[in-house]
Amino acid sequence: YAKEEGKNNFQFYSTDIKTLSLERLTLEANLRHAMEHDEFSLHYQAKLDLKKGSITGVEALLRWQNAELGSVAPNRFIPVAEETGMIVPIGKWVLRTACEQNMAWQRQGLPPICVAVNLSVRQFADENLLGDIAAVLAETGLAPHLLEIEITEGMVVHHPERAIKLLTAIKAMGVRLAIDDFGTGYSSLGQLKNFPIDTLKVDRSFIRDIATSADDKAITEAIIAMGKTLSLTVVAEGVETMEQEAFLREHACDEMQGYYFSKPIAADEFTALLKTHLQPG
Ligand code: C2E
Numbered sequence: 001y002a003k004e005e006g007k008n009n010f011q012f013y014s015t016d017i018k019t020l021s022l023e024r025l026t027l028e029a030n031l032r033h034a035m036e037h038d039e040f041s042l043h044y045q046a047k048l049d050l051k052k053g054s055i056t057g058v059e060a061l062l063r064w065q066n067a068e069l070g071s072v073a074p075n076r077f078i079p080v081a082e083e084t085g086m087i088v089p090i091g092k093w094v095l096r097t098a099c100e101q102n103m104a105w106q107r108q109g110l111p112p113i114c115v116a117v118n119l120s121v122r123q124f125a126d127e128n129l130l131g132d133i134a135a136v137l138a139e140t141g142l143a144p145h146l147l148e149i150e151i152t153e154g155m156v157v158h159h160p161e162r163a164i165k166l167l168t169a170i171k172a173m174g175v176r177l178a179i180d181d182f183g184t185g186y187s188s189l190g191q192l193k194n195f196p197i198d199t200l201k202v203d204r205s206f207i208r209d210i211a212t213s214a215d216d217k218a219i220t221e222a223i224i225a226m227g228k229t230l231s232l233t234v235v236a237e238g239v240e241t242m243e244q245e246a247f248l249r250e251h252a253c254d255e256m257q258g259y260y261f262s263k264p265i266a267a268d269e270f271t272a273l274l275k276t277h278l279q280p281g
């Protein structure tokens with residue numbers, strides 16, 4: 001009755017600030033052995049071209065299944081992995097696994113798609129980052145343009161000099177670059193033009209109420225227009241409804257990602273999705 005017990009514990013401590021540190025310590029302790037116990041996996045979520053309706057890419061999203069804790073959401077464990085630095089080896093594993101999986105799809109004769117991997121602030125600060133990316137590409141044989149690295153606005157806003165150097169070097173390898181959750185940080189058009197990025201991902205919070213909120217409509221339209229000005233591919237995140245899709249198509253957003261087309265799914269399910277998607281009609 002571990003579940004029952006966990007619930008009681010939570011209720012008992014819920015008024016106490018200790019809940020936070022206790023949960024944190026439990027996460028941290030379990031996270032330490034997650035890699036060796038093979039508890040991580042990747043799920044894959046399709047990105048769709050809004051005009052053609054074809055799958056253009058896929059985002060790799062980390063999943064953690066622990067015997068004691070069950071399945072733990074990234075928003076809960078990634079901050080802990082960040083603070084402890086564990087995200088660096090974990091992130092390396094994500095990068096390698098996503099590239100290997102993309103090669104596997106190609107070997108099966110599926111049309112080439114680009115796989116996107118999220119990069120954490122900690123990895124961004126790691127001096128081995130460039131070498132690690134180069135090594136993974138060399139060892140897996142994946143064409144660099146079939147890998148995209150997603151970074152957040154925060155990384156480029158807070159460390160602009162380092163960001164330009166690093167992003168330019170990554171870009172020089174032929175790897176694509178995306179800004180994730182765009183609109184939630186504080187980067188400006190003027191700043192963005194200095195970075196060699198390919199893709200802007202409009203944060204889900206702007207898409208959610210796009211059918212009803214005049215503000216969110218205006219913001220999304222502005223981001224799409226800005227993306228066009230800078231010749232970037234604009235991707236809308238968190239598209240869940242037909243109305244949202246219609247709005248984005250009408251306003252010439254390039255791509256969409258969200259539950260409306262597909263949730264993040266296991267690799268073999270994604271393989272099946274790619275295959276059915278190829279069939280005409
Ligand atoms: P993200 O990179 O912005 O990824 C998109 C998140 O939105 C994913 O949550 C995805 O499952 C969710 N999502 C996609 N479509 C929809 C939709 O239509 N509706 C709703 N409600 N949600 C949607 P997830 O997988 O829980 O990941 C959360 C965040 O954790 C990611 O946000 C990313 O910042 C981070 N993350 C995930 N995997 C990794 C990783 O391998 N490395 C690092 N550093 N961060 C990761």
Ligand code: MG
Nearest residue numbers: 059118150180
């Ligand atoms: Mg992302």
Ligand code: MG
Nearest residue numbers: 180181201237
């Ligand atoms: Mg995002």
Ligand code: MG
Nearest residue numbers: 180181203204
């Ligand atoms: Mg996010």
